[in-house]
Amino acid sequence: MAVFQPTAIIGNGRVLVTLGHSAELMAFFYPHCDRAQHVREGLTGIYLDGFGFSWLFGQEWKRSQRYLKSEAAVLTEFISPILGLSISVCDFVSPVEPVLFRNWQVKSLNGKPKRLRLMHYFELTLGGHEWQQAVQVITLHYPTPRPAVVQWHGNFWCGISSDLPFQQWQCGKAHPNAHNHPKPDMLDGWLNGQTLEIGKVAFAVGWQFSIPPFGSTERSMVIAFGESKREVLHRLGRNLAKTFETHHEQHRQEWRQWLKRLNLPFLKSVRDERTKSILEAALWTMRLTWDKSMGAPLAAPEFDPTFEASGGYGFCWCRDAAFLVQTFANIGLAQKVSRFFDWCVKAQSPEGYFHQRYWLDGSLAPAWSEDHDSLQTDETAAVVWAAWQVYRKLKEKPSKPVWNMLYRALNFLETQLIGGIHKVGMDLWETFRGHFTYTQASFIAAFRSGSELAKLMGEEDLSKRLQSLAKMAKFALLKRFWTNEGFLRSLNPEGKPDYTPDASVLGVIEPFLILDLTKKEERQMAEKTAQRVIVHLAKETPEGGLAVWRFFGDGYAWGMASTPATLWLGLAACSLWKATGKREWMDVARKCWLAVINHTTVAGLVAEMFDPFGSSYWAAGHGWSASWLVLLTEKLLAGNEEGCVL
Template sequence: MEKKPYITEAIIGNSSMLVSLTKDGQAQRITWPNIDFPQHLNLFYTGIRGIEGSIKTFFLHDNVWKHQQAYISGTNILETISTLGEVGLSIRQLDFVVPDQDVYIRHFTFRNISNYPQNLDFVIYSDFMIDEKRRYQTVMFDEDTDSFVHYHREYGFAIGSDTHVKKYQCGATFKETNDGFLPGKRIANRSSAGIEYGPIHIPANGEHSLTLYIAAGKGSKGALESLKQVKKSSFDELYKQTVTYWHDYLDQANPIDFKDERGKNVYERSLLMFHLMNNKNGGFIAAPEVDEEYAYSGGYAYCWGRDAAYTATAYARAGYHERVRHFFRFASTLQEDNGSFEHRHYLDGLLAPSWGLQIDETGSILWGMHQFYSLTKDDSFIEEMWPTVEKAADFLTKFIDPVTHLPLPSMDIWEKREAEHFYSAAAVYGGLKGAADFADKQGYSEKARLYAKTAQAMKKTILQIGYNETSGSFFRGFHLRLDEPAYQNKKAQGKDVAMEYDQKGYPVYRQIRDDVIDICLLGLQVPFNMIDANDPKMKQTAATIDRLCRSKIIGGIERFPGDIYISGDPWIIATLWLAIYYARINEQLEAKKLYNWVIDHATELGLLAEQIDKVTGRPAWVLPLTWSHAMFILTVQEFKEKGIEI
């Protein structure tokens, strides 16, 4: 398989097909029939042969081209303009997925900007890895539709055009395609094909257009049927239909009065991006996958309850209530028999690769459900969700350390450490407070009192013994699990440590108080409202975070001192988290500075990464990150409520 780039410049899709592209307009990944899995594309190169009579193929990803890229305003239609100035050729490429059909449209307009006519051939090298497999692939040419079908088992992709095929070779290598050696083999038990369309005659200062259709369907027959259906409409009809769809979608949002056009663009792009990250069955993914081999991470194209709760809340506040209700219906199907919600899931509902229970996931989903009800006041939502809420809240009241009254040790928000984390406690607090309100409205007063009492006990512990006077911050948590070398090191430093044995007799090493300063401590206030924003301990914690976590090189807020994930850069969510908190304590100038930093570090397309490289100022990892866009929308909504100009 071709090594895929870790930075995606653009995405397009329709909630069942998701396509990732780079700045040269090259399609890198196609996931279908869900947006998380499986990924089917290895390579899809497009190019031109015949420039000035040359037999050389100029592929559009070659570095001889200059590229400009933008979304068509208010849509998920991507425009890439590639120019080869010395030979007088410009190619305008439009990429989009039809909203109600699983068809990827690629429309090319060749512009001859010279004073002499040009005769060209359009070349494609198409190499699929259907179902993420390199073996068992077949590609065949279908004479009836003048198209090519890549298929394996239940997945098929048909490639057709509004221009007739001139030459082809099923099973061609890239070299053969590049050299124009396409002798016409009709079928091959291979993954690749070389295709030529032409001749394309372009008069001096004239232009010529060609449309490609990549149609997905069940097996080869389904793909061909999908191709036949989409070709019943002209490109102009499909383009207009798609533009109208995205404009109508944006019109559903609650109006926001933006003074700054840059902020408006990022906000609209966030809403458009949400649709692409929201699967047809309601689930959200954290990001388009960029690390399939888990070289630097555990993967991103999964549905986390935590990320999705933030996203659903932002989506609801923006006005998309039906989509959010659809998500919570999906989330309800993921609940375990004991009432908890596991770490993360595939969008078909199956448990994804995991590294342990994160109790904040369960708390966050309950919190998100209550946030949704608080916005909509829809009592039918309580009726529908009550069985899920009751089961989860009952679990949370039992998953409690009887000594600290905090949730028992589980993995932290960053998925690296096991402890009784304060952020996790805040999420559980928010979830239980919401569940208490639901119980009260359902007439279960005893349960309402139990849920509220459990939540209040957590808050009492953190306020009474959870603040570190030495550092000027709340502790990050209690009973942090260590490996033996770290335990010995902490013991030598005079830290409070302890050793116990689990049920199988293995030693378990712990640090009693985790004193690392971490942006997640803002979760005690934003968004879960456990600690009052103006509580002196909360204000001092925020001040300490700002002092220790603000990047000395580029600005922006890092997660915690000494962070080594990727390159320890400032995160978009961390920066916006602090911006929201500052807005809540009426530090408007500081809030606005952080907000503007994020806008300044959005990409040219208005997308927000997970991290910003502290040296280059460019995205350092995962782009776009759904949670980053969710925090941006939540920040805008917070500013609107506080009267802060945006």
Template sequence: MQKKPYLIDAVIGNSRMLAALDRRGQLHRLWWPGIDRPQHVEESYAGVYVHGKSEKVSWLHQEPWQHQQSYLGDTPILQTRAYSPELQLEVTCEDEMVPQTDVMMRHYTLVNRGTQEHSLTFLYYSSMQMGENPLYNTTMFDFEHDALVHYRHQYAVAVSASEPVSGYQAGNVRENIEQARLNGNPIDMQKEGGLSWSLGAVGPGESKQITLFFAAGDGPDQACAELCKAVSEGREALRRLTLDYWKNYLDSGKQVRTGNEAIDRLYRRSLIIFRLMMDEKFGSVIAAPELDEEFSRCGGYAYCWGRDAAYIIAAVDRAGYPLMGHEFYRWTLKTQSGDGSWQQRHYLDGRLAPQWGLQMDETGSILWGMWQHYLMTGEVSFLEEVWPAVKKGAQFLVQSIDPETGLPLPSRDLWEERDGEHTYTAAAVYGGLTGAAEIARALGREELSISWRQAAENIRAAISGQLWNEERQAFFRGLKLAVSPEQMAKAKAEGKRTAVQVNHKGYRTHMIWEDPVIDASLLGVSVPFALFPAEDERAVKTADAIERSLTSQPIGGIKRYEDDKYIGGNPWILTTLWLAMYRVRQGQTEQAVKWLNWAVDHRTQLDLLPEQIDRHTGEAAWVVPLTWSHAMFVLTVLDLMEAGVFKGKS
């Protein structure tokens, strides 16, 4: 598969297909039949040939074309306008996924902005590695459906248009298509193919339109059947279906009017992102569209983390979509491990994904989230449905306490970078146990409720007794931080407490007892897990230390932790909004609005929220969009609305 850009500019989808495009309108990735996998596109783009004026095809994503891009209102329909001063030609592409189908449409309008007549041929180059596999792909032209078909095993995509195809070629197409010459080869065991359409003469100020349909299916026959249906229904009917779907979706959620159009528009875009990132079939949610298929700079993002999802579903529920929340927690019932834990991350079909090891906060977050979902819906039937999983999960957490410290046993931290007994993890486990205790109480299991509540209180006592760092006036990030033997020896020489644990196979873990690093996740003791109230003196001092130590200069925003190296150590949208949410709870709403506005100011041109903002340029630095970022934005806006900050009303 050809190397793809890490950062993309736009996403379109319908909860069963998902696509990522850049600001020039080039389609880089297309996921189907899940929004997480597999991804089929290697290269996919359109061009024009002006007879008598062009030496070769002018591809719309290349120079000298100039581009403008926007979403069509409050929809995920992407509009990319390209203009060529050289050809005096304007081409507008509207990309959309048709709801409840396996169809993508790319509608092109070509306008002659010059003073002379143009004779135009429109061309499309398509290279697909079906199922992300470079081997055994076939591309063929289907005469019955006037379509180019890519297929391998069960995956197939058929491409046709609203106008009759003029030329086609399967295999070895690149050189010929550059000259607008396709040789009519009908089939080849290759990944690439090309199509052309003669659009005829276009006078000054006149326009031509053509709609391309991409239909996916289980094998060529099903893909062609989907294609035939879409072409027969036509673009206008499918567009009405798309517009109606998104209008109804937004109308069914909580309406927010803050008096600030940028905030309101970003709120609506966030609701759309939630739907795009949640899989229609399974009910699960991805952290982000995949941007690093080869794990070259990270471990991938197109998976479901229980931690991210707990925040995301809290936002989804509060925004007025409880059915989506219920579908997600129903999905968690089949992903729970036999020991009662939830592992770090899963594919959307529920299978275990690649991971770095157990994160105790995942289990705690899901149990906490189940109780939060019930608080929004009041549906006792939901509690009864999840009760077996709640019981197993709570018992797992109770049995996973370190008798030496009273904290959850060592596991990976929420950033997936270090092992230890982390303060955030302990707060999440506290939240999970209190949530489980409340569920047990609501279902009349008083004995278990009392037991789990006591286990949670024991964790609170352990944190109070051992995790306050008087020197830094903040909570320690954790205890028993796993380090290299050299790091432990250095710490020991400096007079710091260290320890060594030996497992039953004889392998040693070297540890520094206290981890003093200031980390934004320490806010979790108050928000959202309420282990300590926001007005608790230690929580206040910790939040102040976070703001003091982690504010990035000169751009602003809050970094994850001191000396963060990941992608350059940039401020994150979600950590900045985490501090905003804490300030709301604390009653410092002006400070909260300041941090909210920072996030709004650093959205992309298309109102998408990245994971990180470049600490030097202020531009998106990594992962666009990050679903967790959008969730924290929605939660912050709703917190401020409920605090009476905005003049508008929800």
């Protein structure tokens, strides 16, 4: 199965939909953001009399895509001078139920009348299964009789209907050589009218219409999911009883009200509309990948479910979640993300640590970092650190179950120290084993945060003990991991130093604030550490940005630059600018920001990896990257008084 990268995401916190550059419906996750994935293909095409059939991904179309202002709705626009047509497709998900709205506006660009058929192909894999499906064309009686298509597998149901009735349909087998496969049958502009199929199925629907010279027409579709035929048909009828624009206005109001609840004064300072759209898309990413019913986020919408080119992304890593928690707390949603720690209560192992990654229901996801000497113990530390970021904002105590979870995590971390250094484990890039500067920094941050949380809980003795552990771990960090040029990446499992340049050493500066930048010696350490990353891991981009790789020799995702690493350097540089007053650090931060802003998807999503010299990317809709882009923007705009202008 090929790996296709989405360009945009939409959803409502329980449903997550991914779209391609040609408005392809690439994935529909329901009833949670991680599973099940119900779509294999969802493609639009037209048949124009006098020309023939054209898929919207064809070379005869020029296309653009963007998020509409202040809402997670996507507009994809197509122009074809050859066909003399323009088509716009608007997509958004209902704020309150698993319903996708699609609207097509078709316009004639010249003085010739046109007869055409607008057609949509679906290959659905309900429940994540290709086989044992059933699909049928039926009559939807409300609000007025019209055709609808329903497909089901077990208790997963999908229903599709439209404002103006479909005039063509075909159910068939999804096998390439099947005699009734609807996809090849679309090419002559006609569908055979078959109303039922079982097995590995697909279907297509269509409208036919005429457009006068320079005229236009539009059609809308409602795609509803549910647990029964009755539920799906009820959703279809209820939503088709209102116009597309009525639903769109409700969607606009919901997202704009959410935006108003955020503490984002800096966003008003952004004047460039493209930049503002990218920052809004980062906020949409944070919200859409956070499952409201589960209280935990995905790393990114899954796009590689067979793990052909990666280990997959549609899971919760506690590390990534911790960084989102920090940003959400900073922008005024500490109460919302405090639910993550309730999720941690059920996800925590009996020993007190957190596994490599999870399904959103808290069960263990497919993993390769589970052995005792391959644990990513920084994830456990990150949970404790993130808890303090939230509860200090809320100015309230954690609940008893949450405090017990944090206490057990701290006890586990203490057992992982030998001579002040954490035991052998896996690094945050999930590539190397050893004792890492970054992991050591996360332990120090966890013990410091645990000490503050213990004070909050009235446990002074525990607070002092954790503070002592933090001091011991920092002493070991400075003694064993520091060199005159910067911090080591790690000590290997045998205790030998690994001098490989690695961006994760920036963790001693941001976000864990391990080095005290008010002290000259530690400030110089921080500057040398950041300078080493710049020298060995950063490259200038064509637009004047600064892209950063995760570590020297990194070949992941075809050797692309890392968005988290680039933003990491930017955040560290902001801290150094604040501590030293040196303008060059602010320039570095701005260049890092510029590299990320200029290398998004066409719709404006940030991805985990990007090609700084091209347009390729990897893992779009990456929550960690989105959250740090928001943080870095806030820090840069806080420097406006000193002349920093984005």
